[in-house]
Amino acid sequence: MSKTTNQKAWILVIPVIVLVAFNALIPLMTVVNYSVQETFGSNVFFWEGIKWFEEVLNSSRFHESFLRQIFFTGTILAIEIPLGIAVALSMPKKGPWVSVCLVLMALPLLIPWNVVGAMWNIFALPDIGLLGRMINGIGIDYNFTQQPVAAWMTTIAMDVWHWTSLVVLLAYAGLCSIPDAYYQAAKIDGASAWAVFWHIQLPKMKRVLTIAILLRFMDSFMIYTEPFVLTGGGPGNTTTFLSIDLVKIALGQFDLGPAAAMSLIYFFIVLLVCWIFYTLMMRDEAE
């Protein structure tokens, strides 16, 4: 039996290729273009090879914002995932309160990111903000525009407020899909509440939690708008995460070469982590 050859099918694929080319490949290639050349404007370019990459990878500024980024992402994951699971576990399984809880949970997710930043900025201002006044009122000296620790705490609190809901909703969906028979069997087997959580609920939530971690990792690793509006990366550089730093280099200092190199490095880090997650998830499914 011979295979039929029909090259006309390619015509059908062309729209996708054009679309992907314009929204991903061509912009990406411009960045690649900048990352290996030096320009002084007027479209005059000089070949620089991997100089910018070396410069970025060796710069302490990049190391610092990278570490800040890792620390920030690690912290919010360490708070949001357990907190999200705990909230999901305490939500009702049926009855009229289910929809009330779900709507309340979804609210923070519906607020635009810059609005969240602005809200928390005003909320936490030490002189006029409700939160800022209250904290100072109970005798704690708190000013997130000047104290690095306060700035960090406020940024983390804001992210937890904004995004824990996502983890809650995913974990809740995972919990709801556990058949009643598991809980009944656990009762018959005399399992404690902790054993039920550890041996039934957590394993059954594994897949949605992997997705939650992946989403929260990517989002928080690329976070820009909220801390930019809240702290502007300050005080000093203390809350300057990778993306804020990148914008400072590219648009503040107009160092297009290093900025392009940094973008690519940044991109590969995200890609690498996603790939690791994807592989882990697929391996799990194969089991």
Next chain:
Amino acid sequence: MAKITLQNLKHSYLSDPVGTDDYALKQIDAIWEDGSAYALLGPSGCGKTTLLNIISGLLTPSEGQVLFDDQDVTHTPTTERQIAQIFQFPVVYDTMSVFDNLAFPLRNRGVAEDIVKARVKEVANMLDLENSLKQRAAGLTADGKQKISLGRGLVREDVNVIMFDEPLTVIDPHLKWQLRSKLKELHQKIARTMIYVTHDQTEALTFADHVVVMYDGKVVQVGTPVDLFERPAHTFVGHFIGSPGMNILPCELSEGASYFAGNRLLINCSKLPENGSKNLELGVRPEFVEFDEDGFPVEIVKVDDLGRHQIVVARHENNIIKMIVGEGEPIPSENPRISFSPEHTRLYKNSWVVD
């Protein structure tokens, strides 16, 4: 080990039940003797699982009591009732090995590790799981997982009753047969009370000493497989048990005799109801219908040859009568006439048997 008594049991899933239709269990009074094997048989939705969950304490009945050896346990939590229950779909703890799965009910109760080891080994031997004890339970097939569920039910020695809720639904037919005989064998060995819920009559009749037939939230008959076959107490039992089920035919009484479509028939009933009683029916199993030149005329609709025997579908006026005829026995082609064995023809009033 204990005798289980159900008194006046009613259950509704609604918070505010009004009529009897709101009840999943309408009225259950039953005694489960210690050490017997019971099958709870009935169509889907008749309340079998509800009843089981009430015995195990997963549900609290709306009304009535559950007694274990005359001690009221209606409100006792599941863990304190010392029962084992196996569900329709396999439940395994994915993260644990097969061994840990089997050991789980024992370890939760603080049993010493050497006893755990011995018990698990014994149960694994019974279920042919000894070679996969170290494997992760998540990796097993559906049969394997259900064997683990069974094993967790059998591993404790101190249980009052082991309940099986249609446990073989997901099992391959040939394994089904094996596991069923294994359970039967097991029952003879450990003499523990077992309640086996099923909607499959073969399963029920092969497993149990006593079959409890449920229909529409009520127990309609409790008896040995022979009782259910020879003297169904309710037309539902006659119809549900047997393949094909009992023939249920309209009946009239006059002058102390019973008539089916104008034909006078002798039946097994010592105390006929009054003449003119309504809602009367005759029941006769296809096994007890035969060709008889002195019987009444029928028209043959079709004959199914099942290999071991033939099922003849006959018609008299508008009534369909099924009969079982031995393999190779002739079926009259002209003017067939049939009769019922009087010994096995029962009278039913409002669906309940009249003796």
